[in-house]
Amino acid sequence: MAISGVMRLGEVALRVLDMDAALHHYIDIVGLQKVTGDTGHVYLKCWDEHDHHSVILRSADSAGMDYCAFKCRADADLDRFAEGAKAFGLEVSELAAEERLASGRRIRFQVPTGHWVELYAHKEQNGNGLPLRNPDPFPDGLKGIAPGRLEHCFVYGPDSAAAARFFTDVLDFSVSERLELPDGSTKACFLACNTAMHDIGIVEHNEPGKFHHMSFWLDSPEEIYRAALLLGKNDVPIDEGPTQHGIGRAKTIYFWDPSGNRNEVFSGSYLSYPDRPALTWDAAQIGKAISYPQRRMAETFMTVLT
Ligand SMILES: [Fe+2]
Known part of the structure; x- marks a missing residue:
C-alpha cells in the first residue's frame, strides 16, 4: 500500500440543537445511514464507507463541531504523530481503545485555530451493504442525496498559518491551493493528505474553533444537480450554488442543516498528488474562487459559522 500516514478525514462530530x-x-x-445511537448521540455513515461511522451528531445547546478525526494507515503512525505534535508545542492526550465507539486508541490535540483533532488507525468495519465478491454498483434502499463518502471539513480560527504549518510539517499534508491577502498572508488554505484536492481547509478568523462546513462526495456533476433539486423539493435553505468553484474546480452546493451547520455536496475536483504545485488565488478574485461563473458569493458564505 503506497498511502501511508494520515489517509483521510474519517469522522466529524457535530453538535445539533434538535x-x-x-x-x-x-x-x-x-x-446518510443511521448506524446506532440514542437521543444524545447518533452515529451515521455514508453508504459507500466500510468503517463503522463517519458523522456523529450530539444534542447540545449550540451548533458547531466538537472535533474532527483523521484515520491513519498504521497504529505506529499515532506514536510518530504524537511525538511530532508535542515537538510542535501541542499538548497531546491519548484515548484508549473503545473510549470512542468502535474505535481503536486515539491521540487528541488542539491545533492553533482552537479545533480539536483526533487521529486513529483502527475502527470497526461494518461494510457498505454490498458483497466483497461480485458487488452491484450500489445497495438497495438508498434515500435522498445519498453521498458515497464524507469528503472534507472546513474550519475557521486564529493563527491559521501555524495550524497549516502543523498539518504540513507534522502530519505530512500538502497545500493544494491558498487564497492570499494583499499583504501576502494566507486567508484560506486547502490541505490534502491523500489524492483529494483537500481533506481540510482552514481560514484565518478571529474567533477560535469555528466550523464552516463538512462536505460529502458525489460521483458526478449530474448528481450535484439532482441534489439541488432534492434540496429544493424539501425546502432546505441553500447558502451557495449549485455552482463551480474556481478553487479546486469542484462542482458544489452549500446548504444548512436545521441547527445552522453548513453542509456541502462536492464533485469533480482534480487529484492532488504531493508533487502538484500549489495554486494561489488573489483575494480580489474571491468571487471567482468561490463561485466561478457568478463571480460573487452569498453574503452569508464568509460570515456565518457555527
Ligand atoms: Fe468544501
Whole structure:
C-alpha cells in the first residue's frame, strides 16, 4: 500500500440543537445511514464507507463541531504523530481503545485555530451493504442525496498559518491551493493528505474553533444537480450554488442543516498528488474562487459559522 500516514478525514462530530430535526435532515434528505445511537448521540455513515461511522451528531445547546478525526494507515503512525505534535508545542492526550465507539486508541490535540483533532488507525468495519465478491454498483434502499463518502471539513480560527504549518510539517499534508491577502498572508488554505484536492481547509478568523462546513462526495456533476433539486423539493435553505468553484474546480452546493451547520455536496475536483504545485488565488478574485461563473458569493458564505 503506497498511502501511508494520515489517509483521510474519517469522522466529524457535530453538535445539533434538535436531534429529531437533524435526523430528518441527515437521514431522509442528505441520505446518510443511521448506524446506532440514542437521543444524545447518533452515529451515521455514508453508504459507500466500510468503517463503522463517519458523522456523529450530539444534542447540545449550540451548533458547531466538537472535533474532527483523521484515520491513519498504521497504529505506529499515532506514536510518530504524537511525538511530532508535542515537538510542535501541542499538548497531546491519548484515548484508549473503545473510549470512542468502535474505535481503536486515539491521540487528541488542539491545533492553533482552537479545533480539536483526533487521529486513529483502527475502527470497526461494518461494510457498505454490498458483497466483497461480485458487488452491484450500489445497495438497495438508498434515500435522498445519498453521498458515497464524507469528503472534507472546513474550519475557521486564529493563527491559521501555524495550524497549516502543523498539518504540513507534522502530519505530512500538502497545500493544494491558498487564497492570499494583499499583504501576502494566507486567508484560506486547502490541505490534502491523500489524492483529494483537500481533506481540510482552514481560514484565518478571529474567533477560535469555528466550523464552516463538512462536505460529502458525489460521483458526478449530474448528481450535484439532482441534489439541488432534492434540496429544493424539501425546502432546505441553500447558502451557495449549485455552482463551480474556481478553487479546486469542484462542482458544489452549500446548504444548512436545521441547527445552522453548513453542509456541502462536492464533485469533480482534480487529484492532488504531493508533487502538484500549489495554486494561489488573489483575494480580489474571491468571487471567482468561490463561485466561478457568478463571480460573487452569498453574503452569508464568509460570515456565518457555527
Ligand atoms: Fe468544501
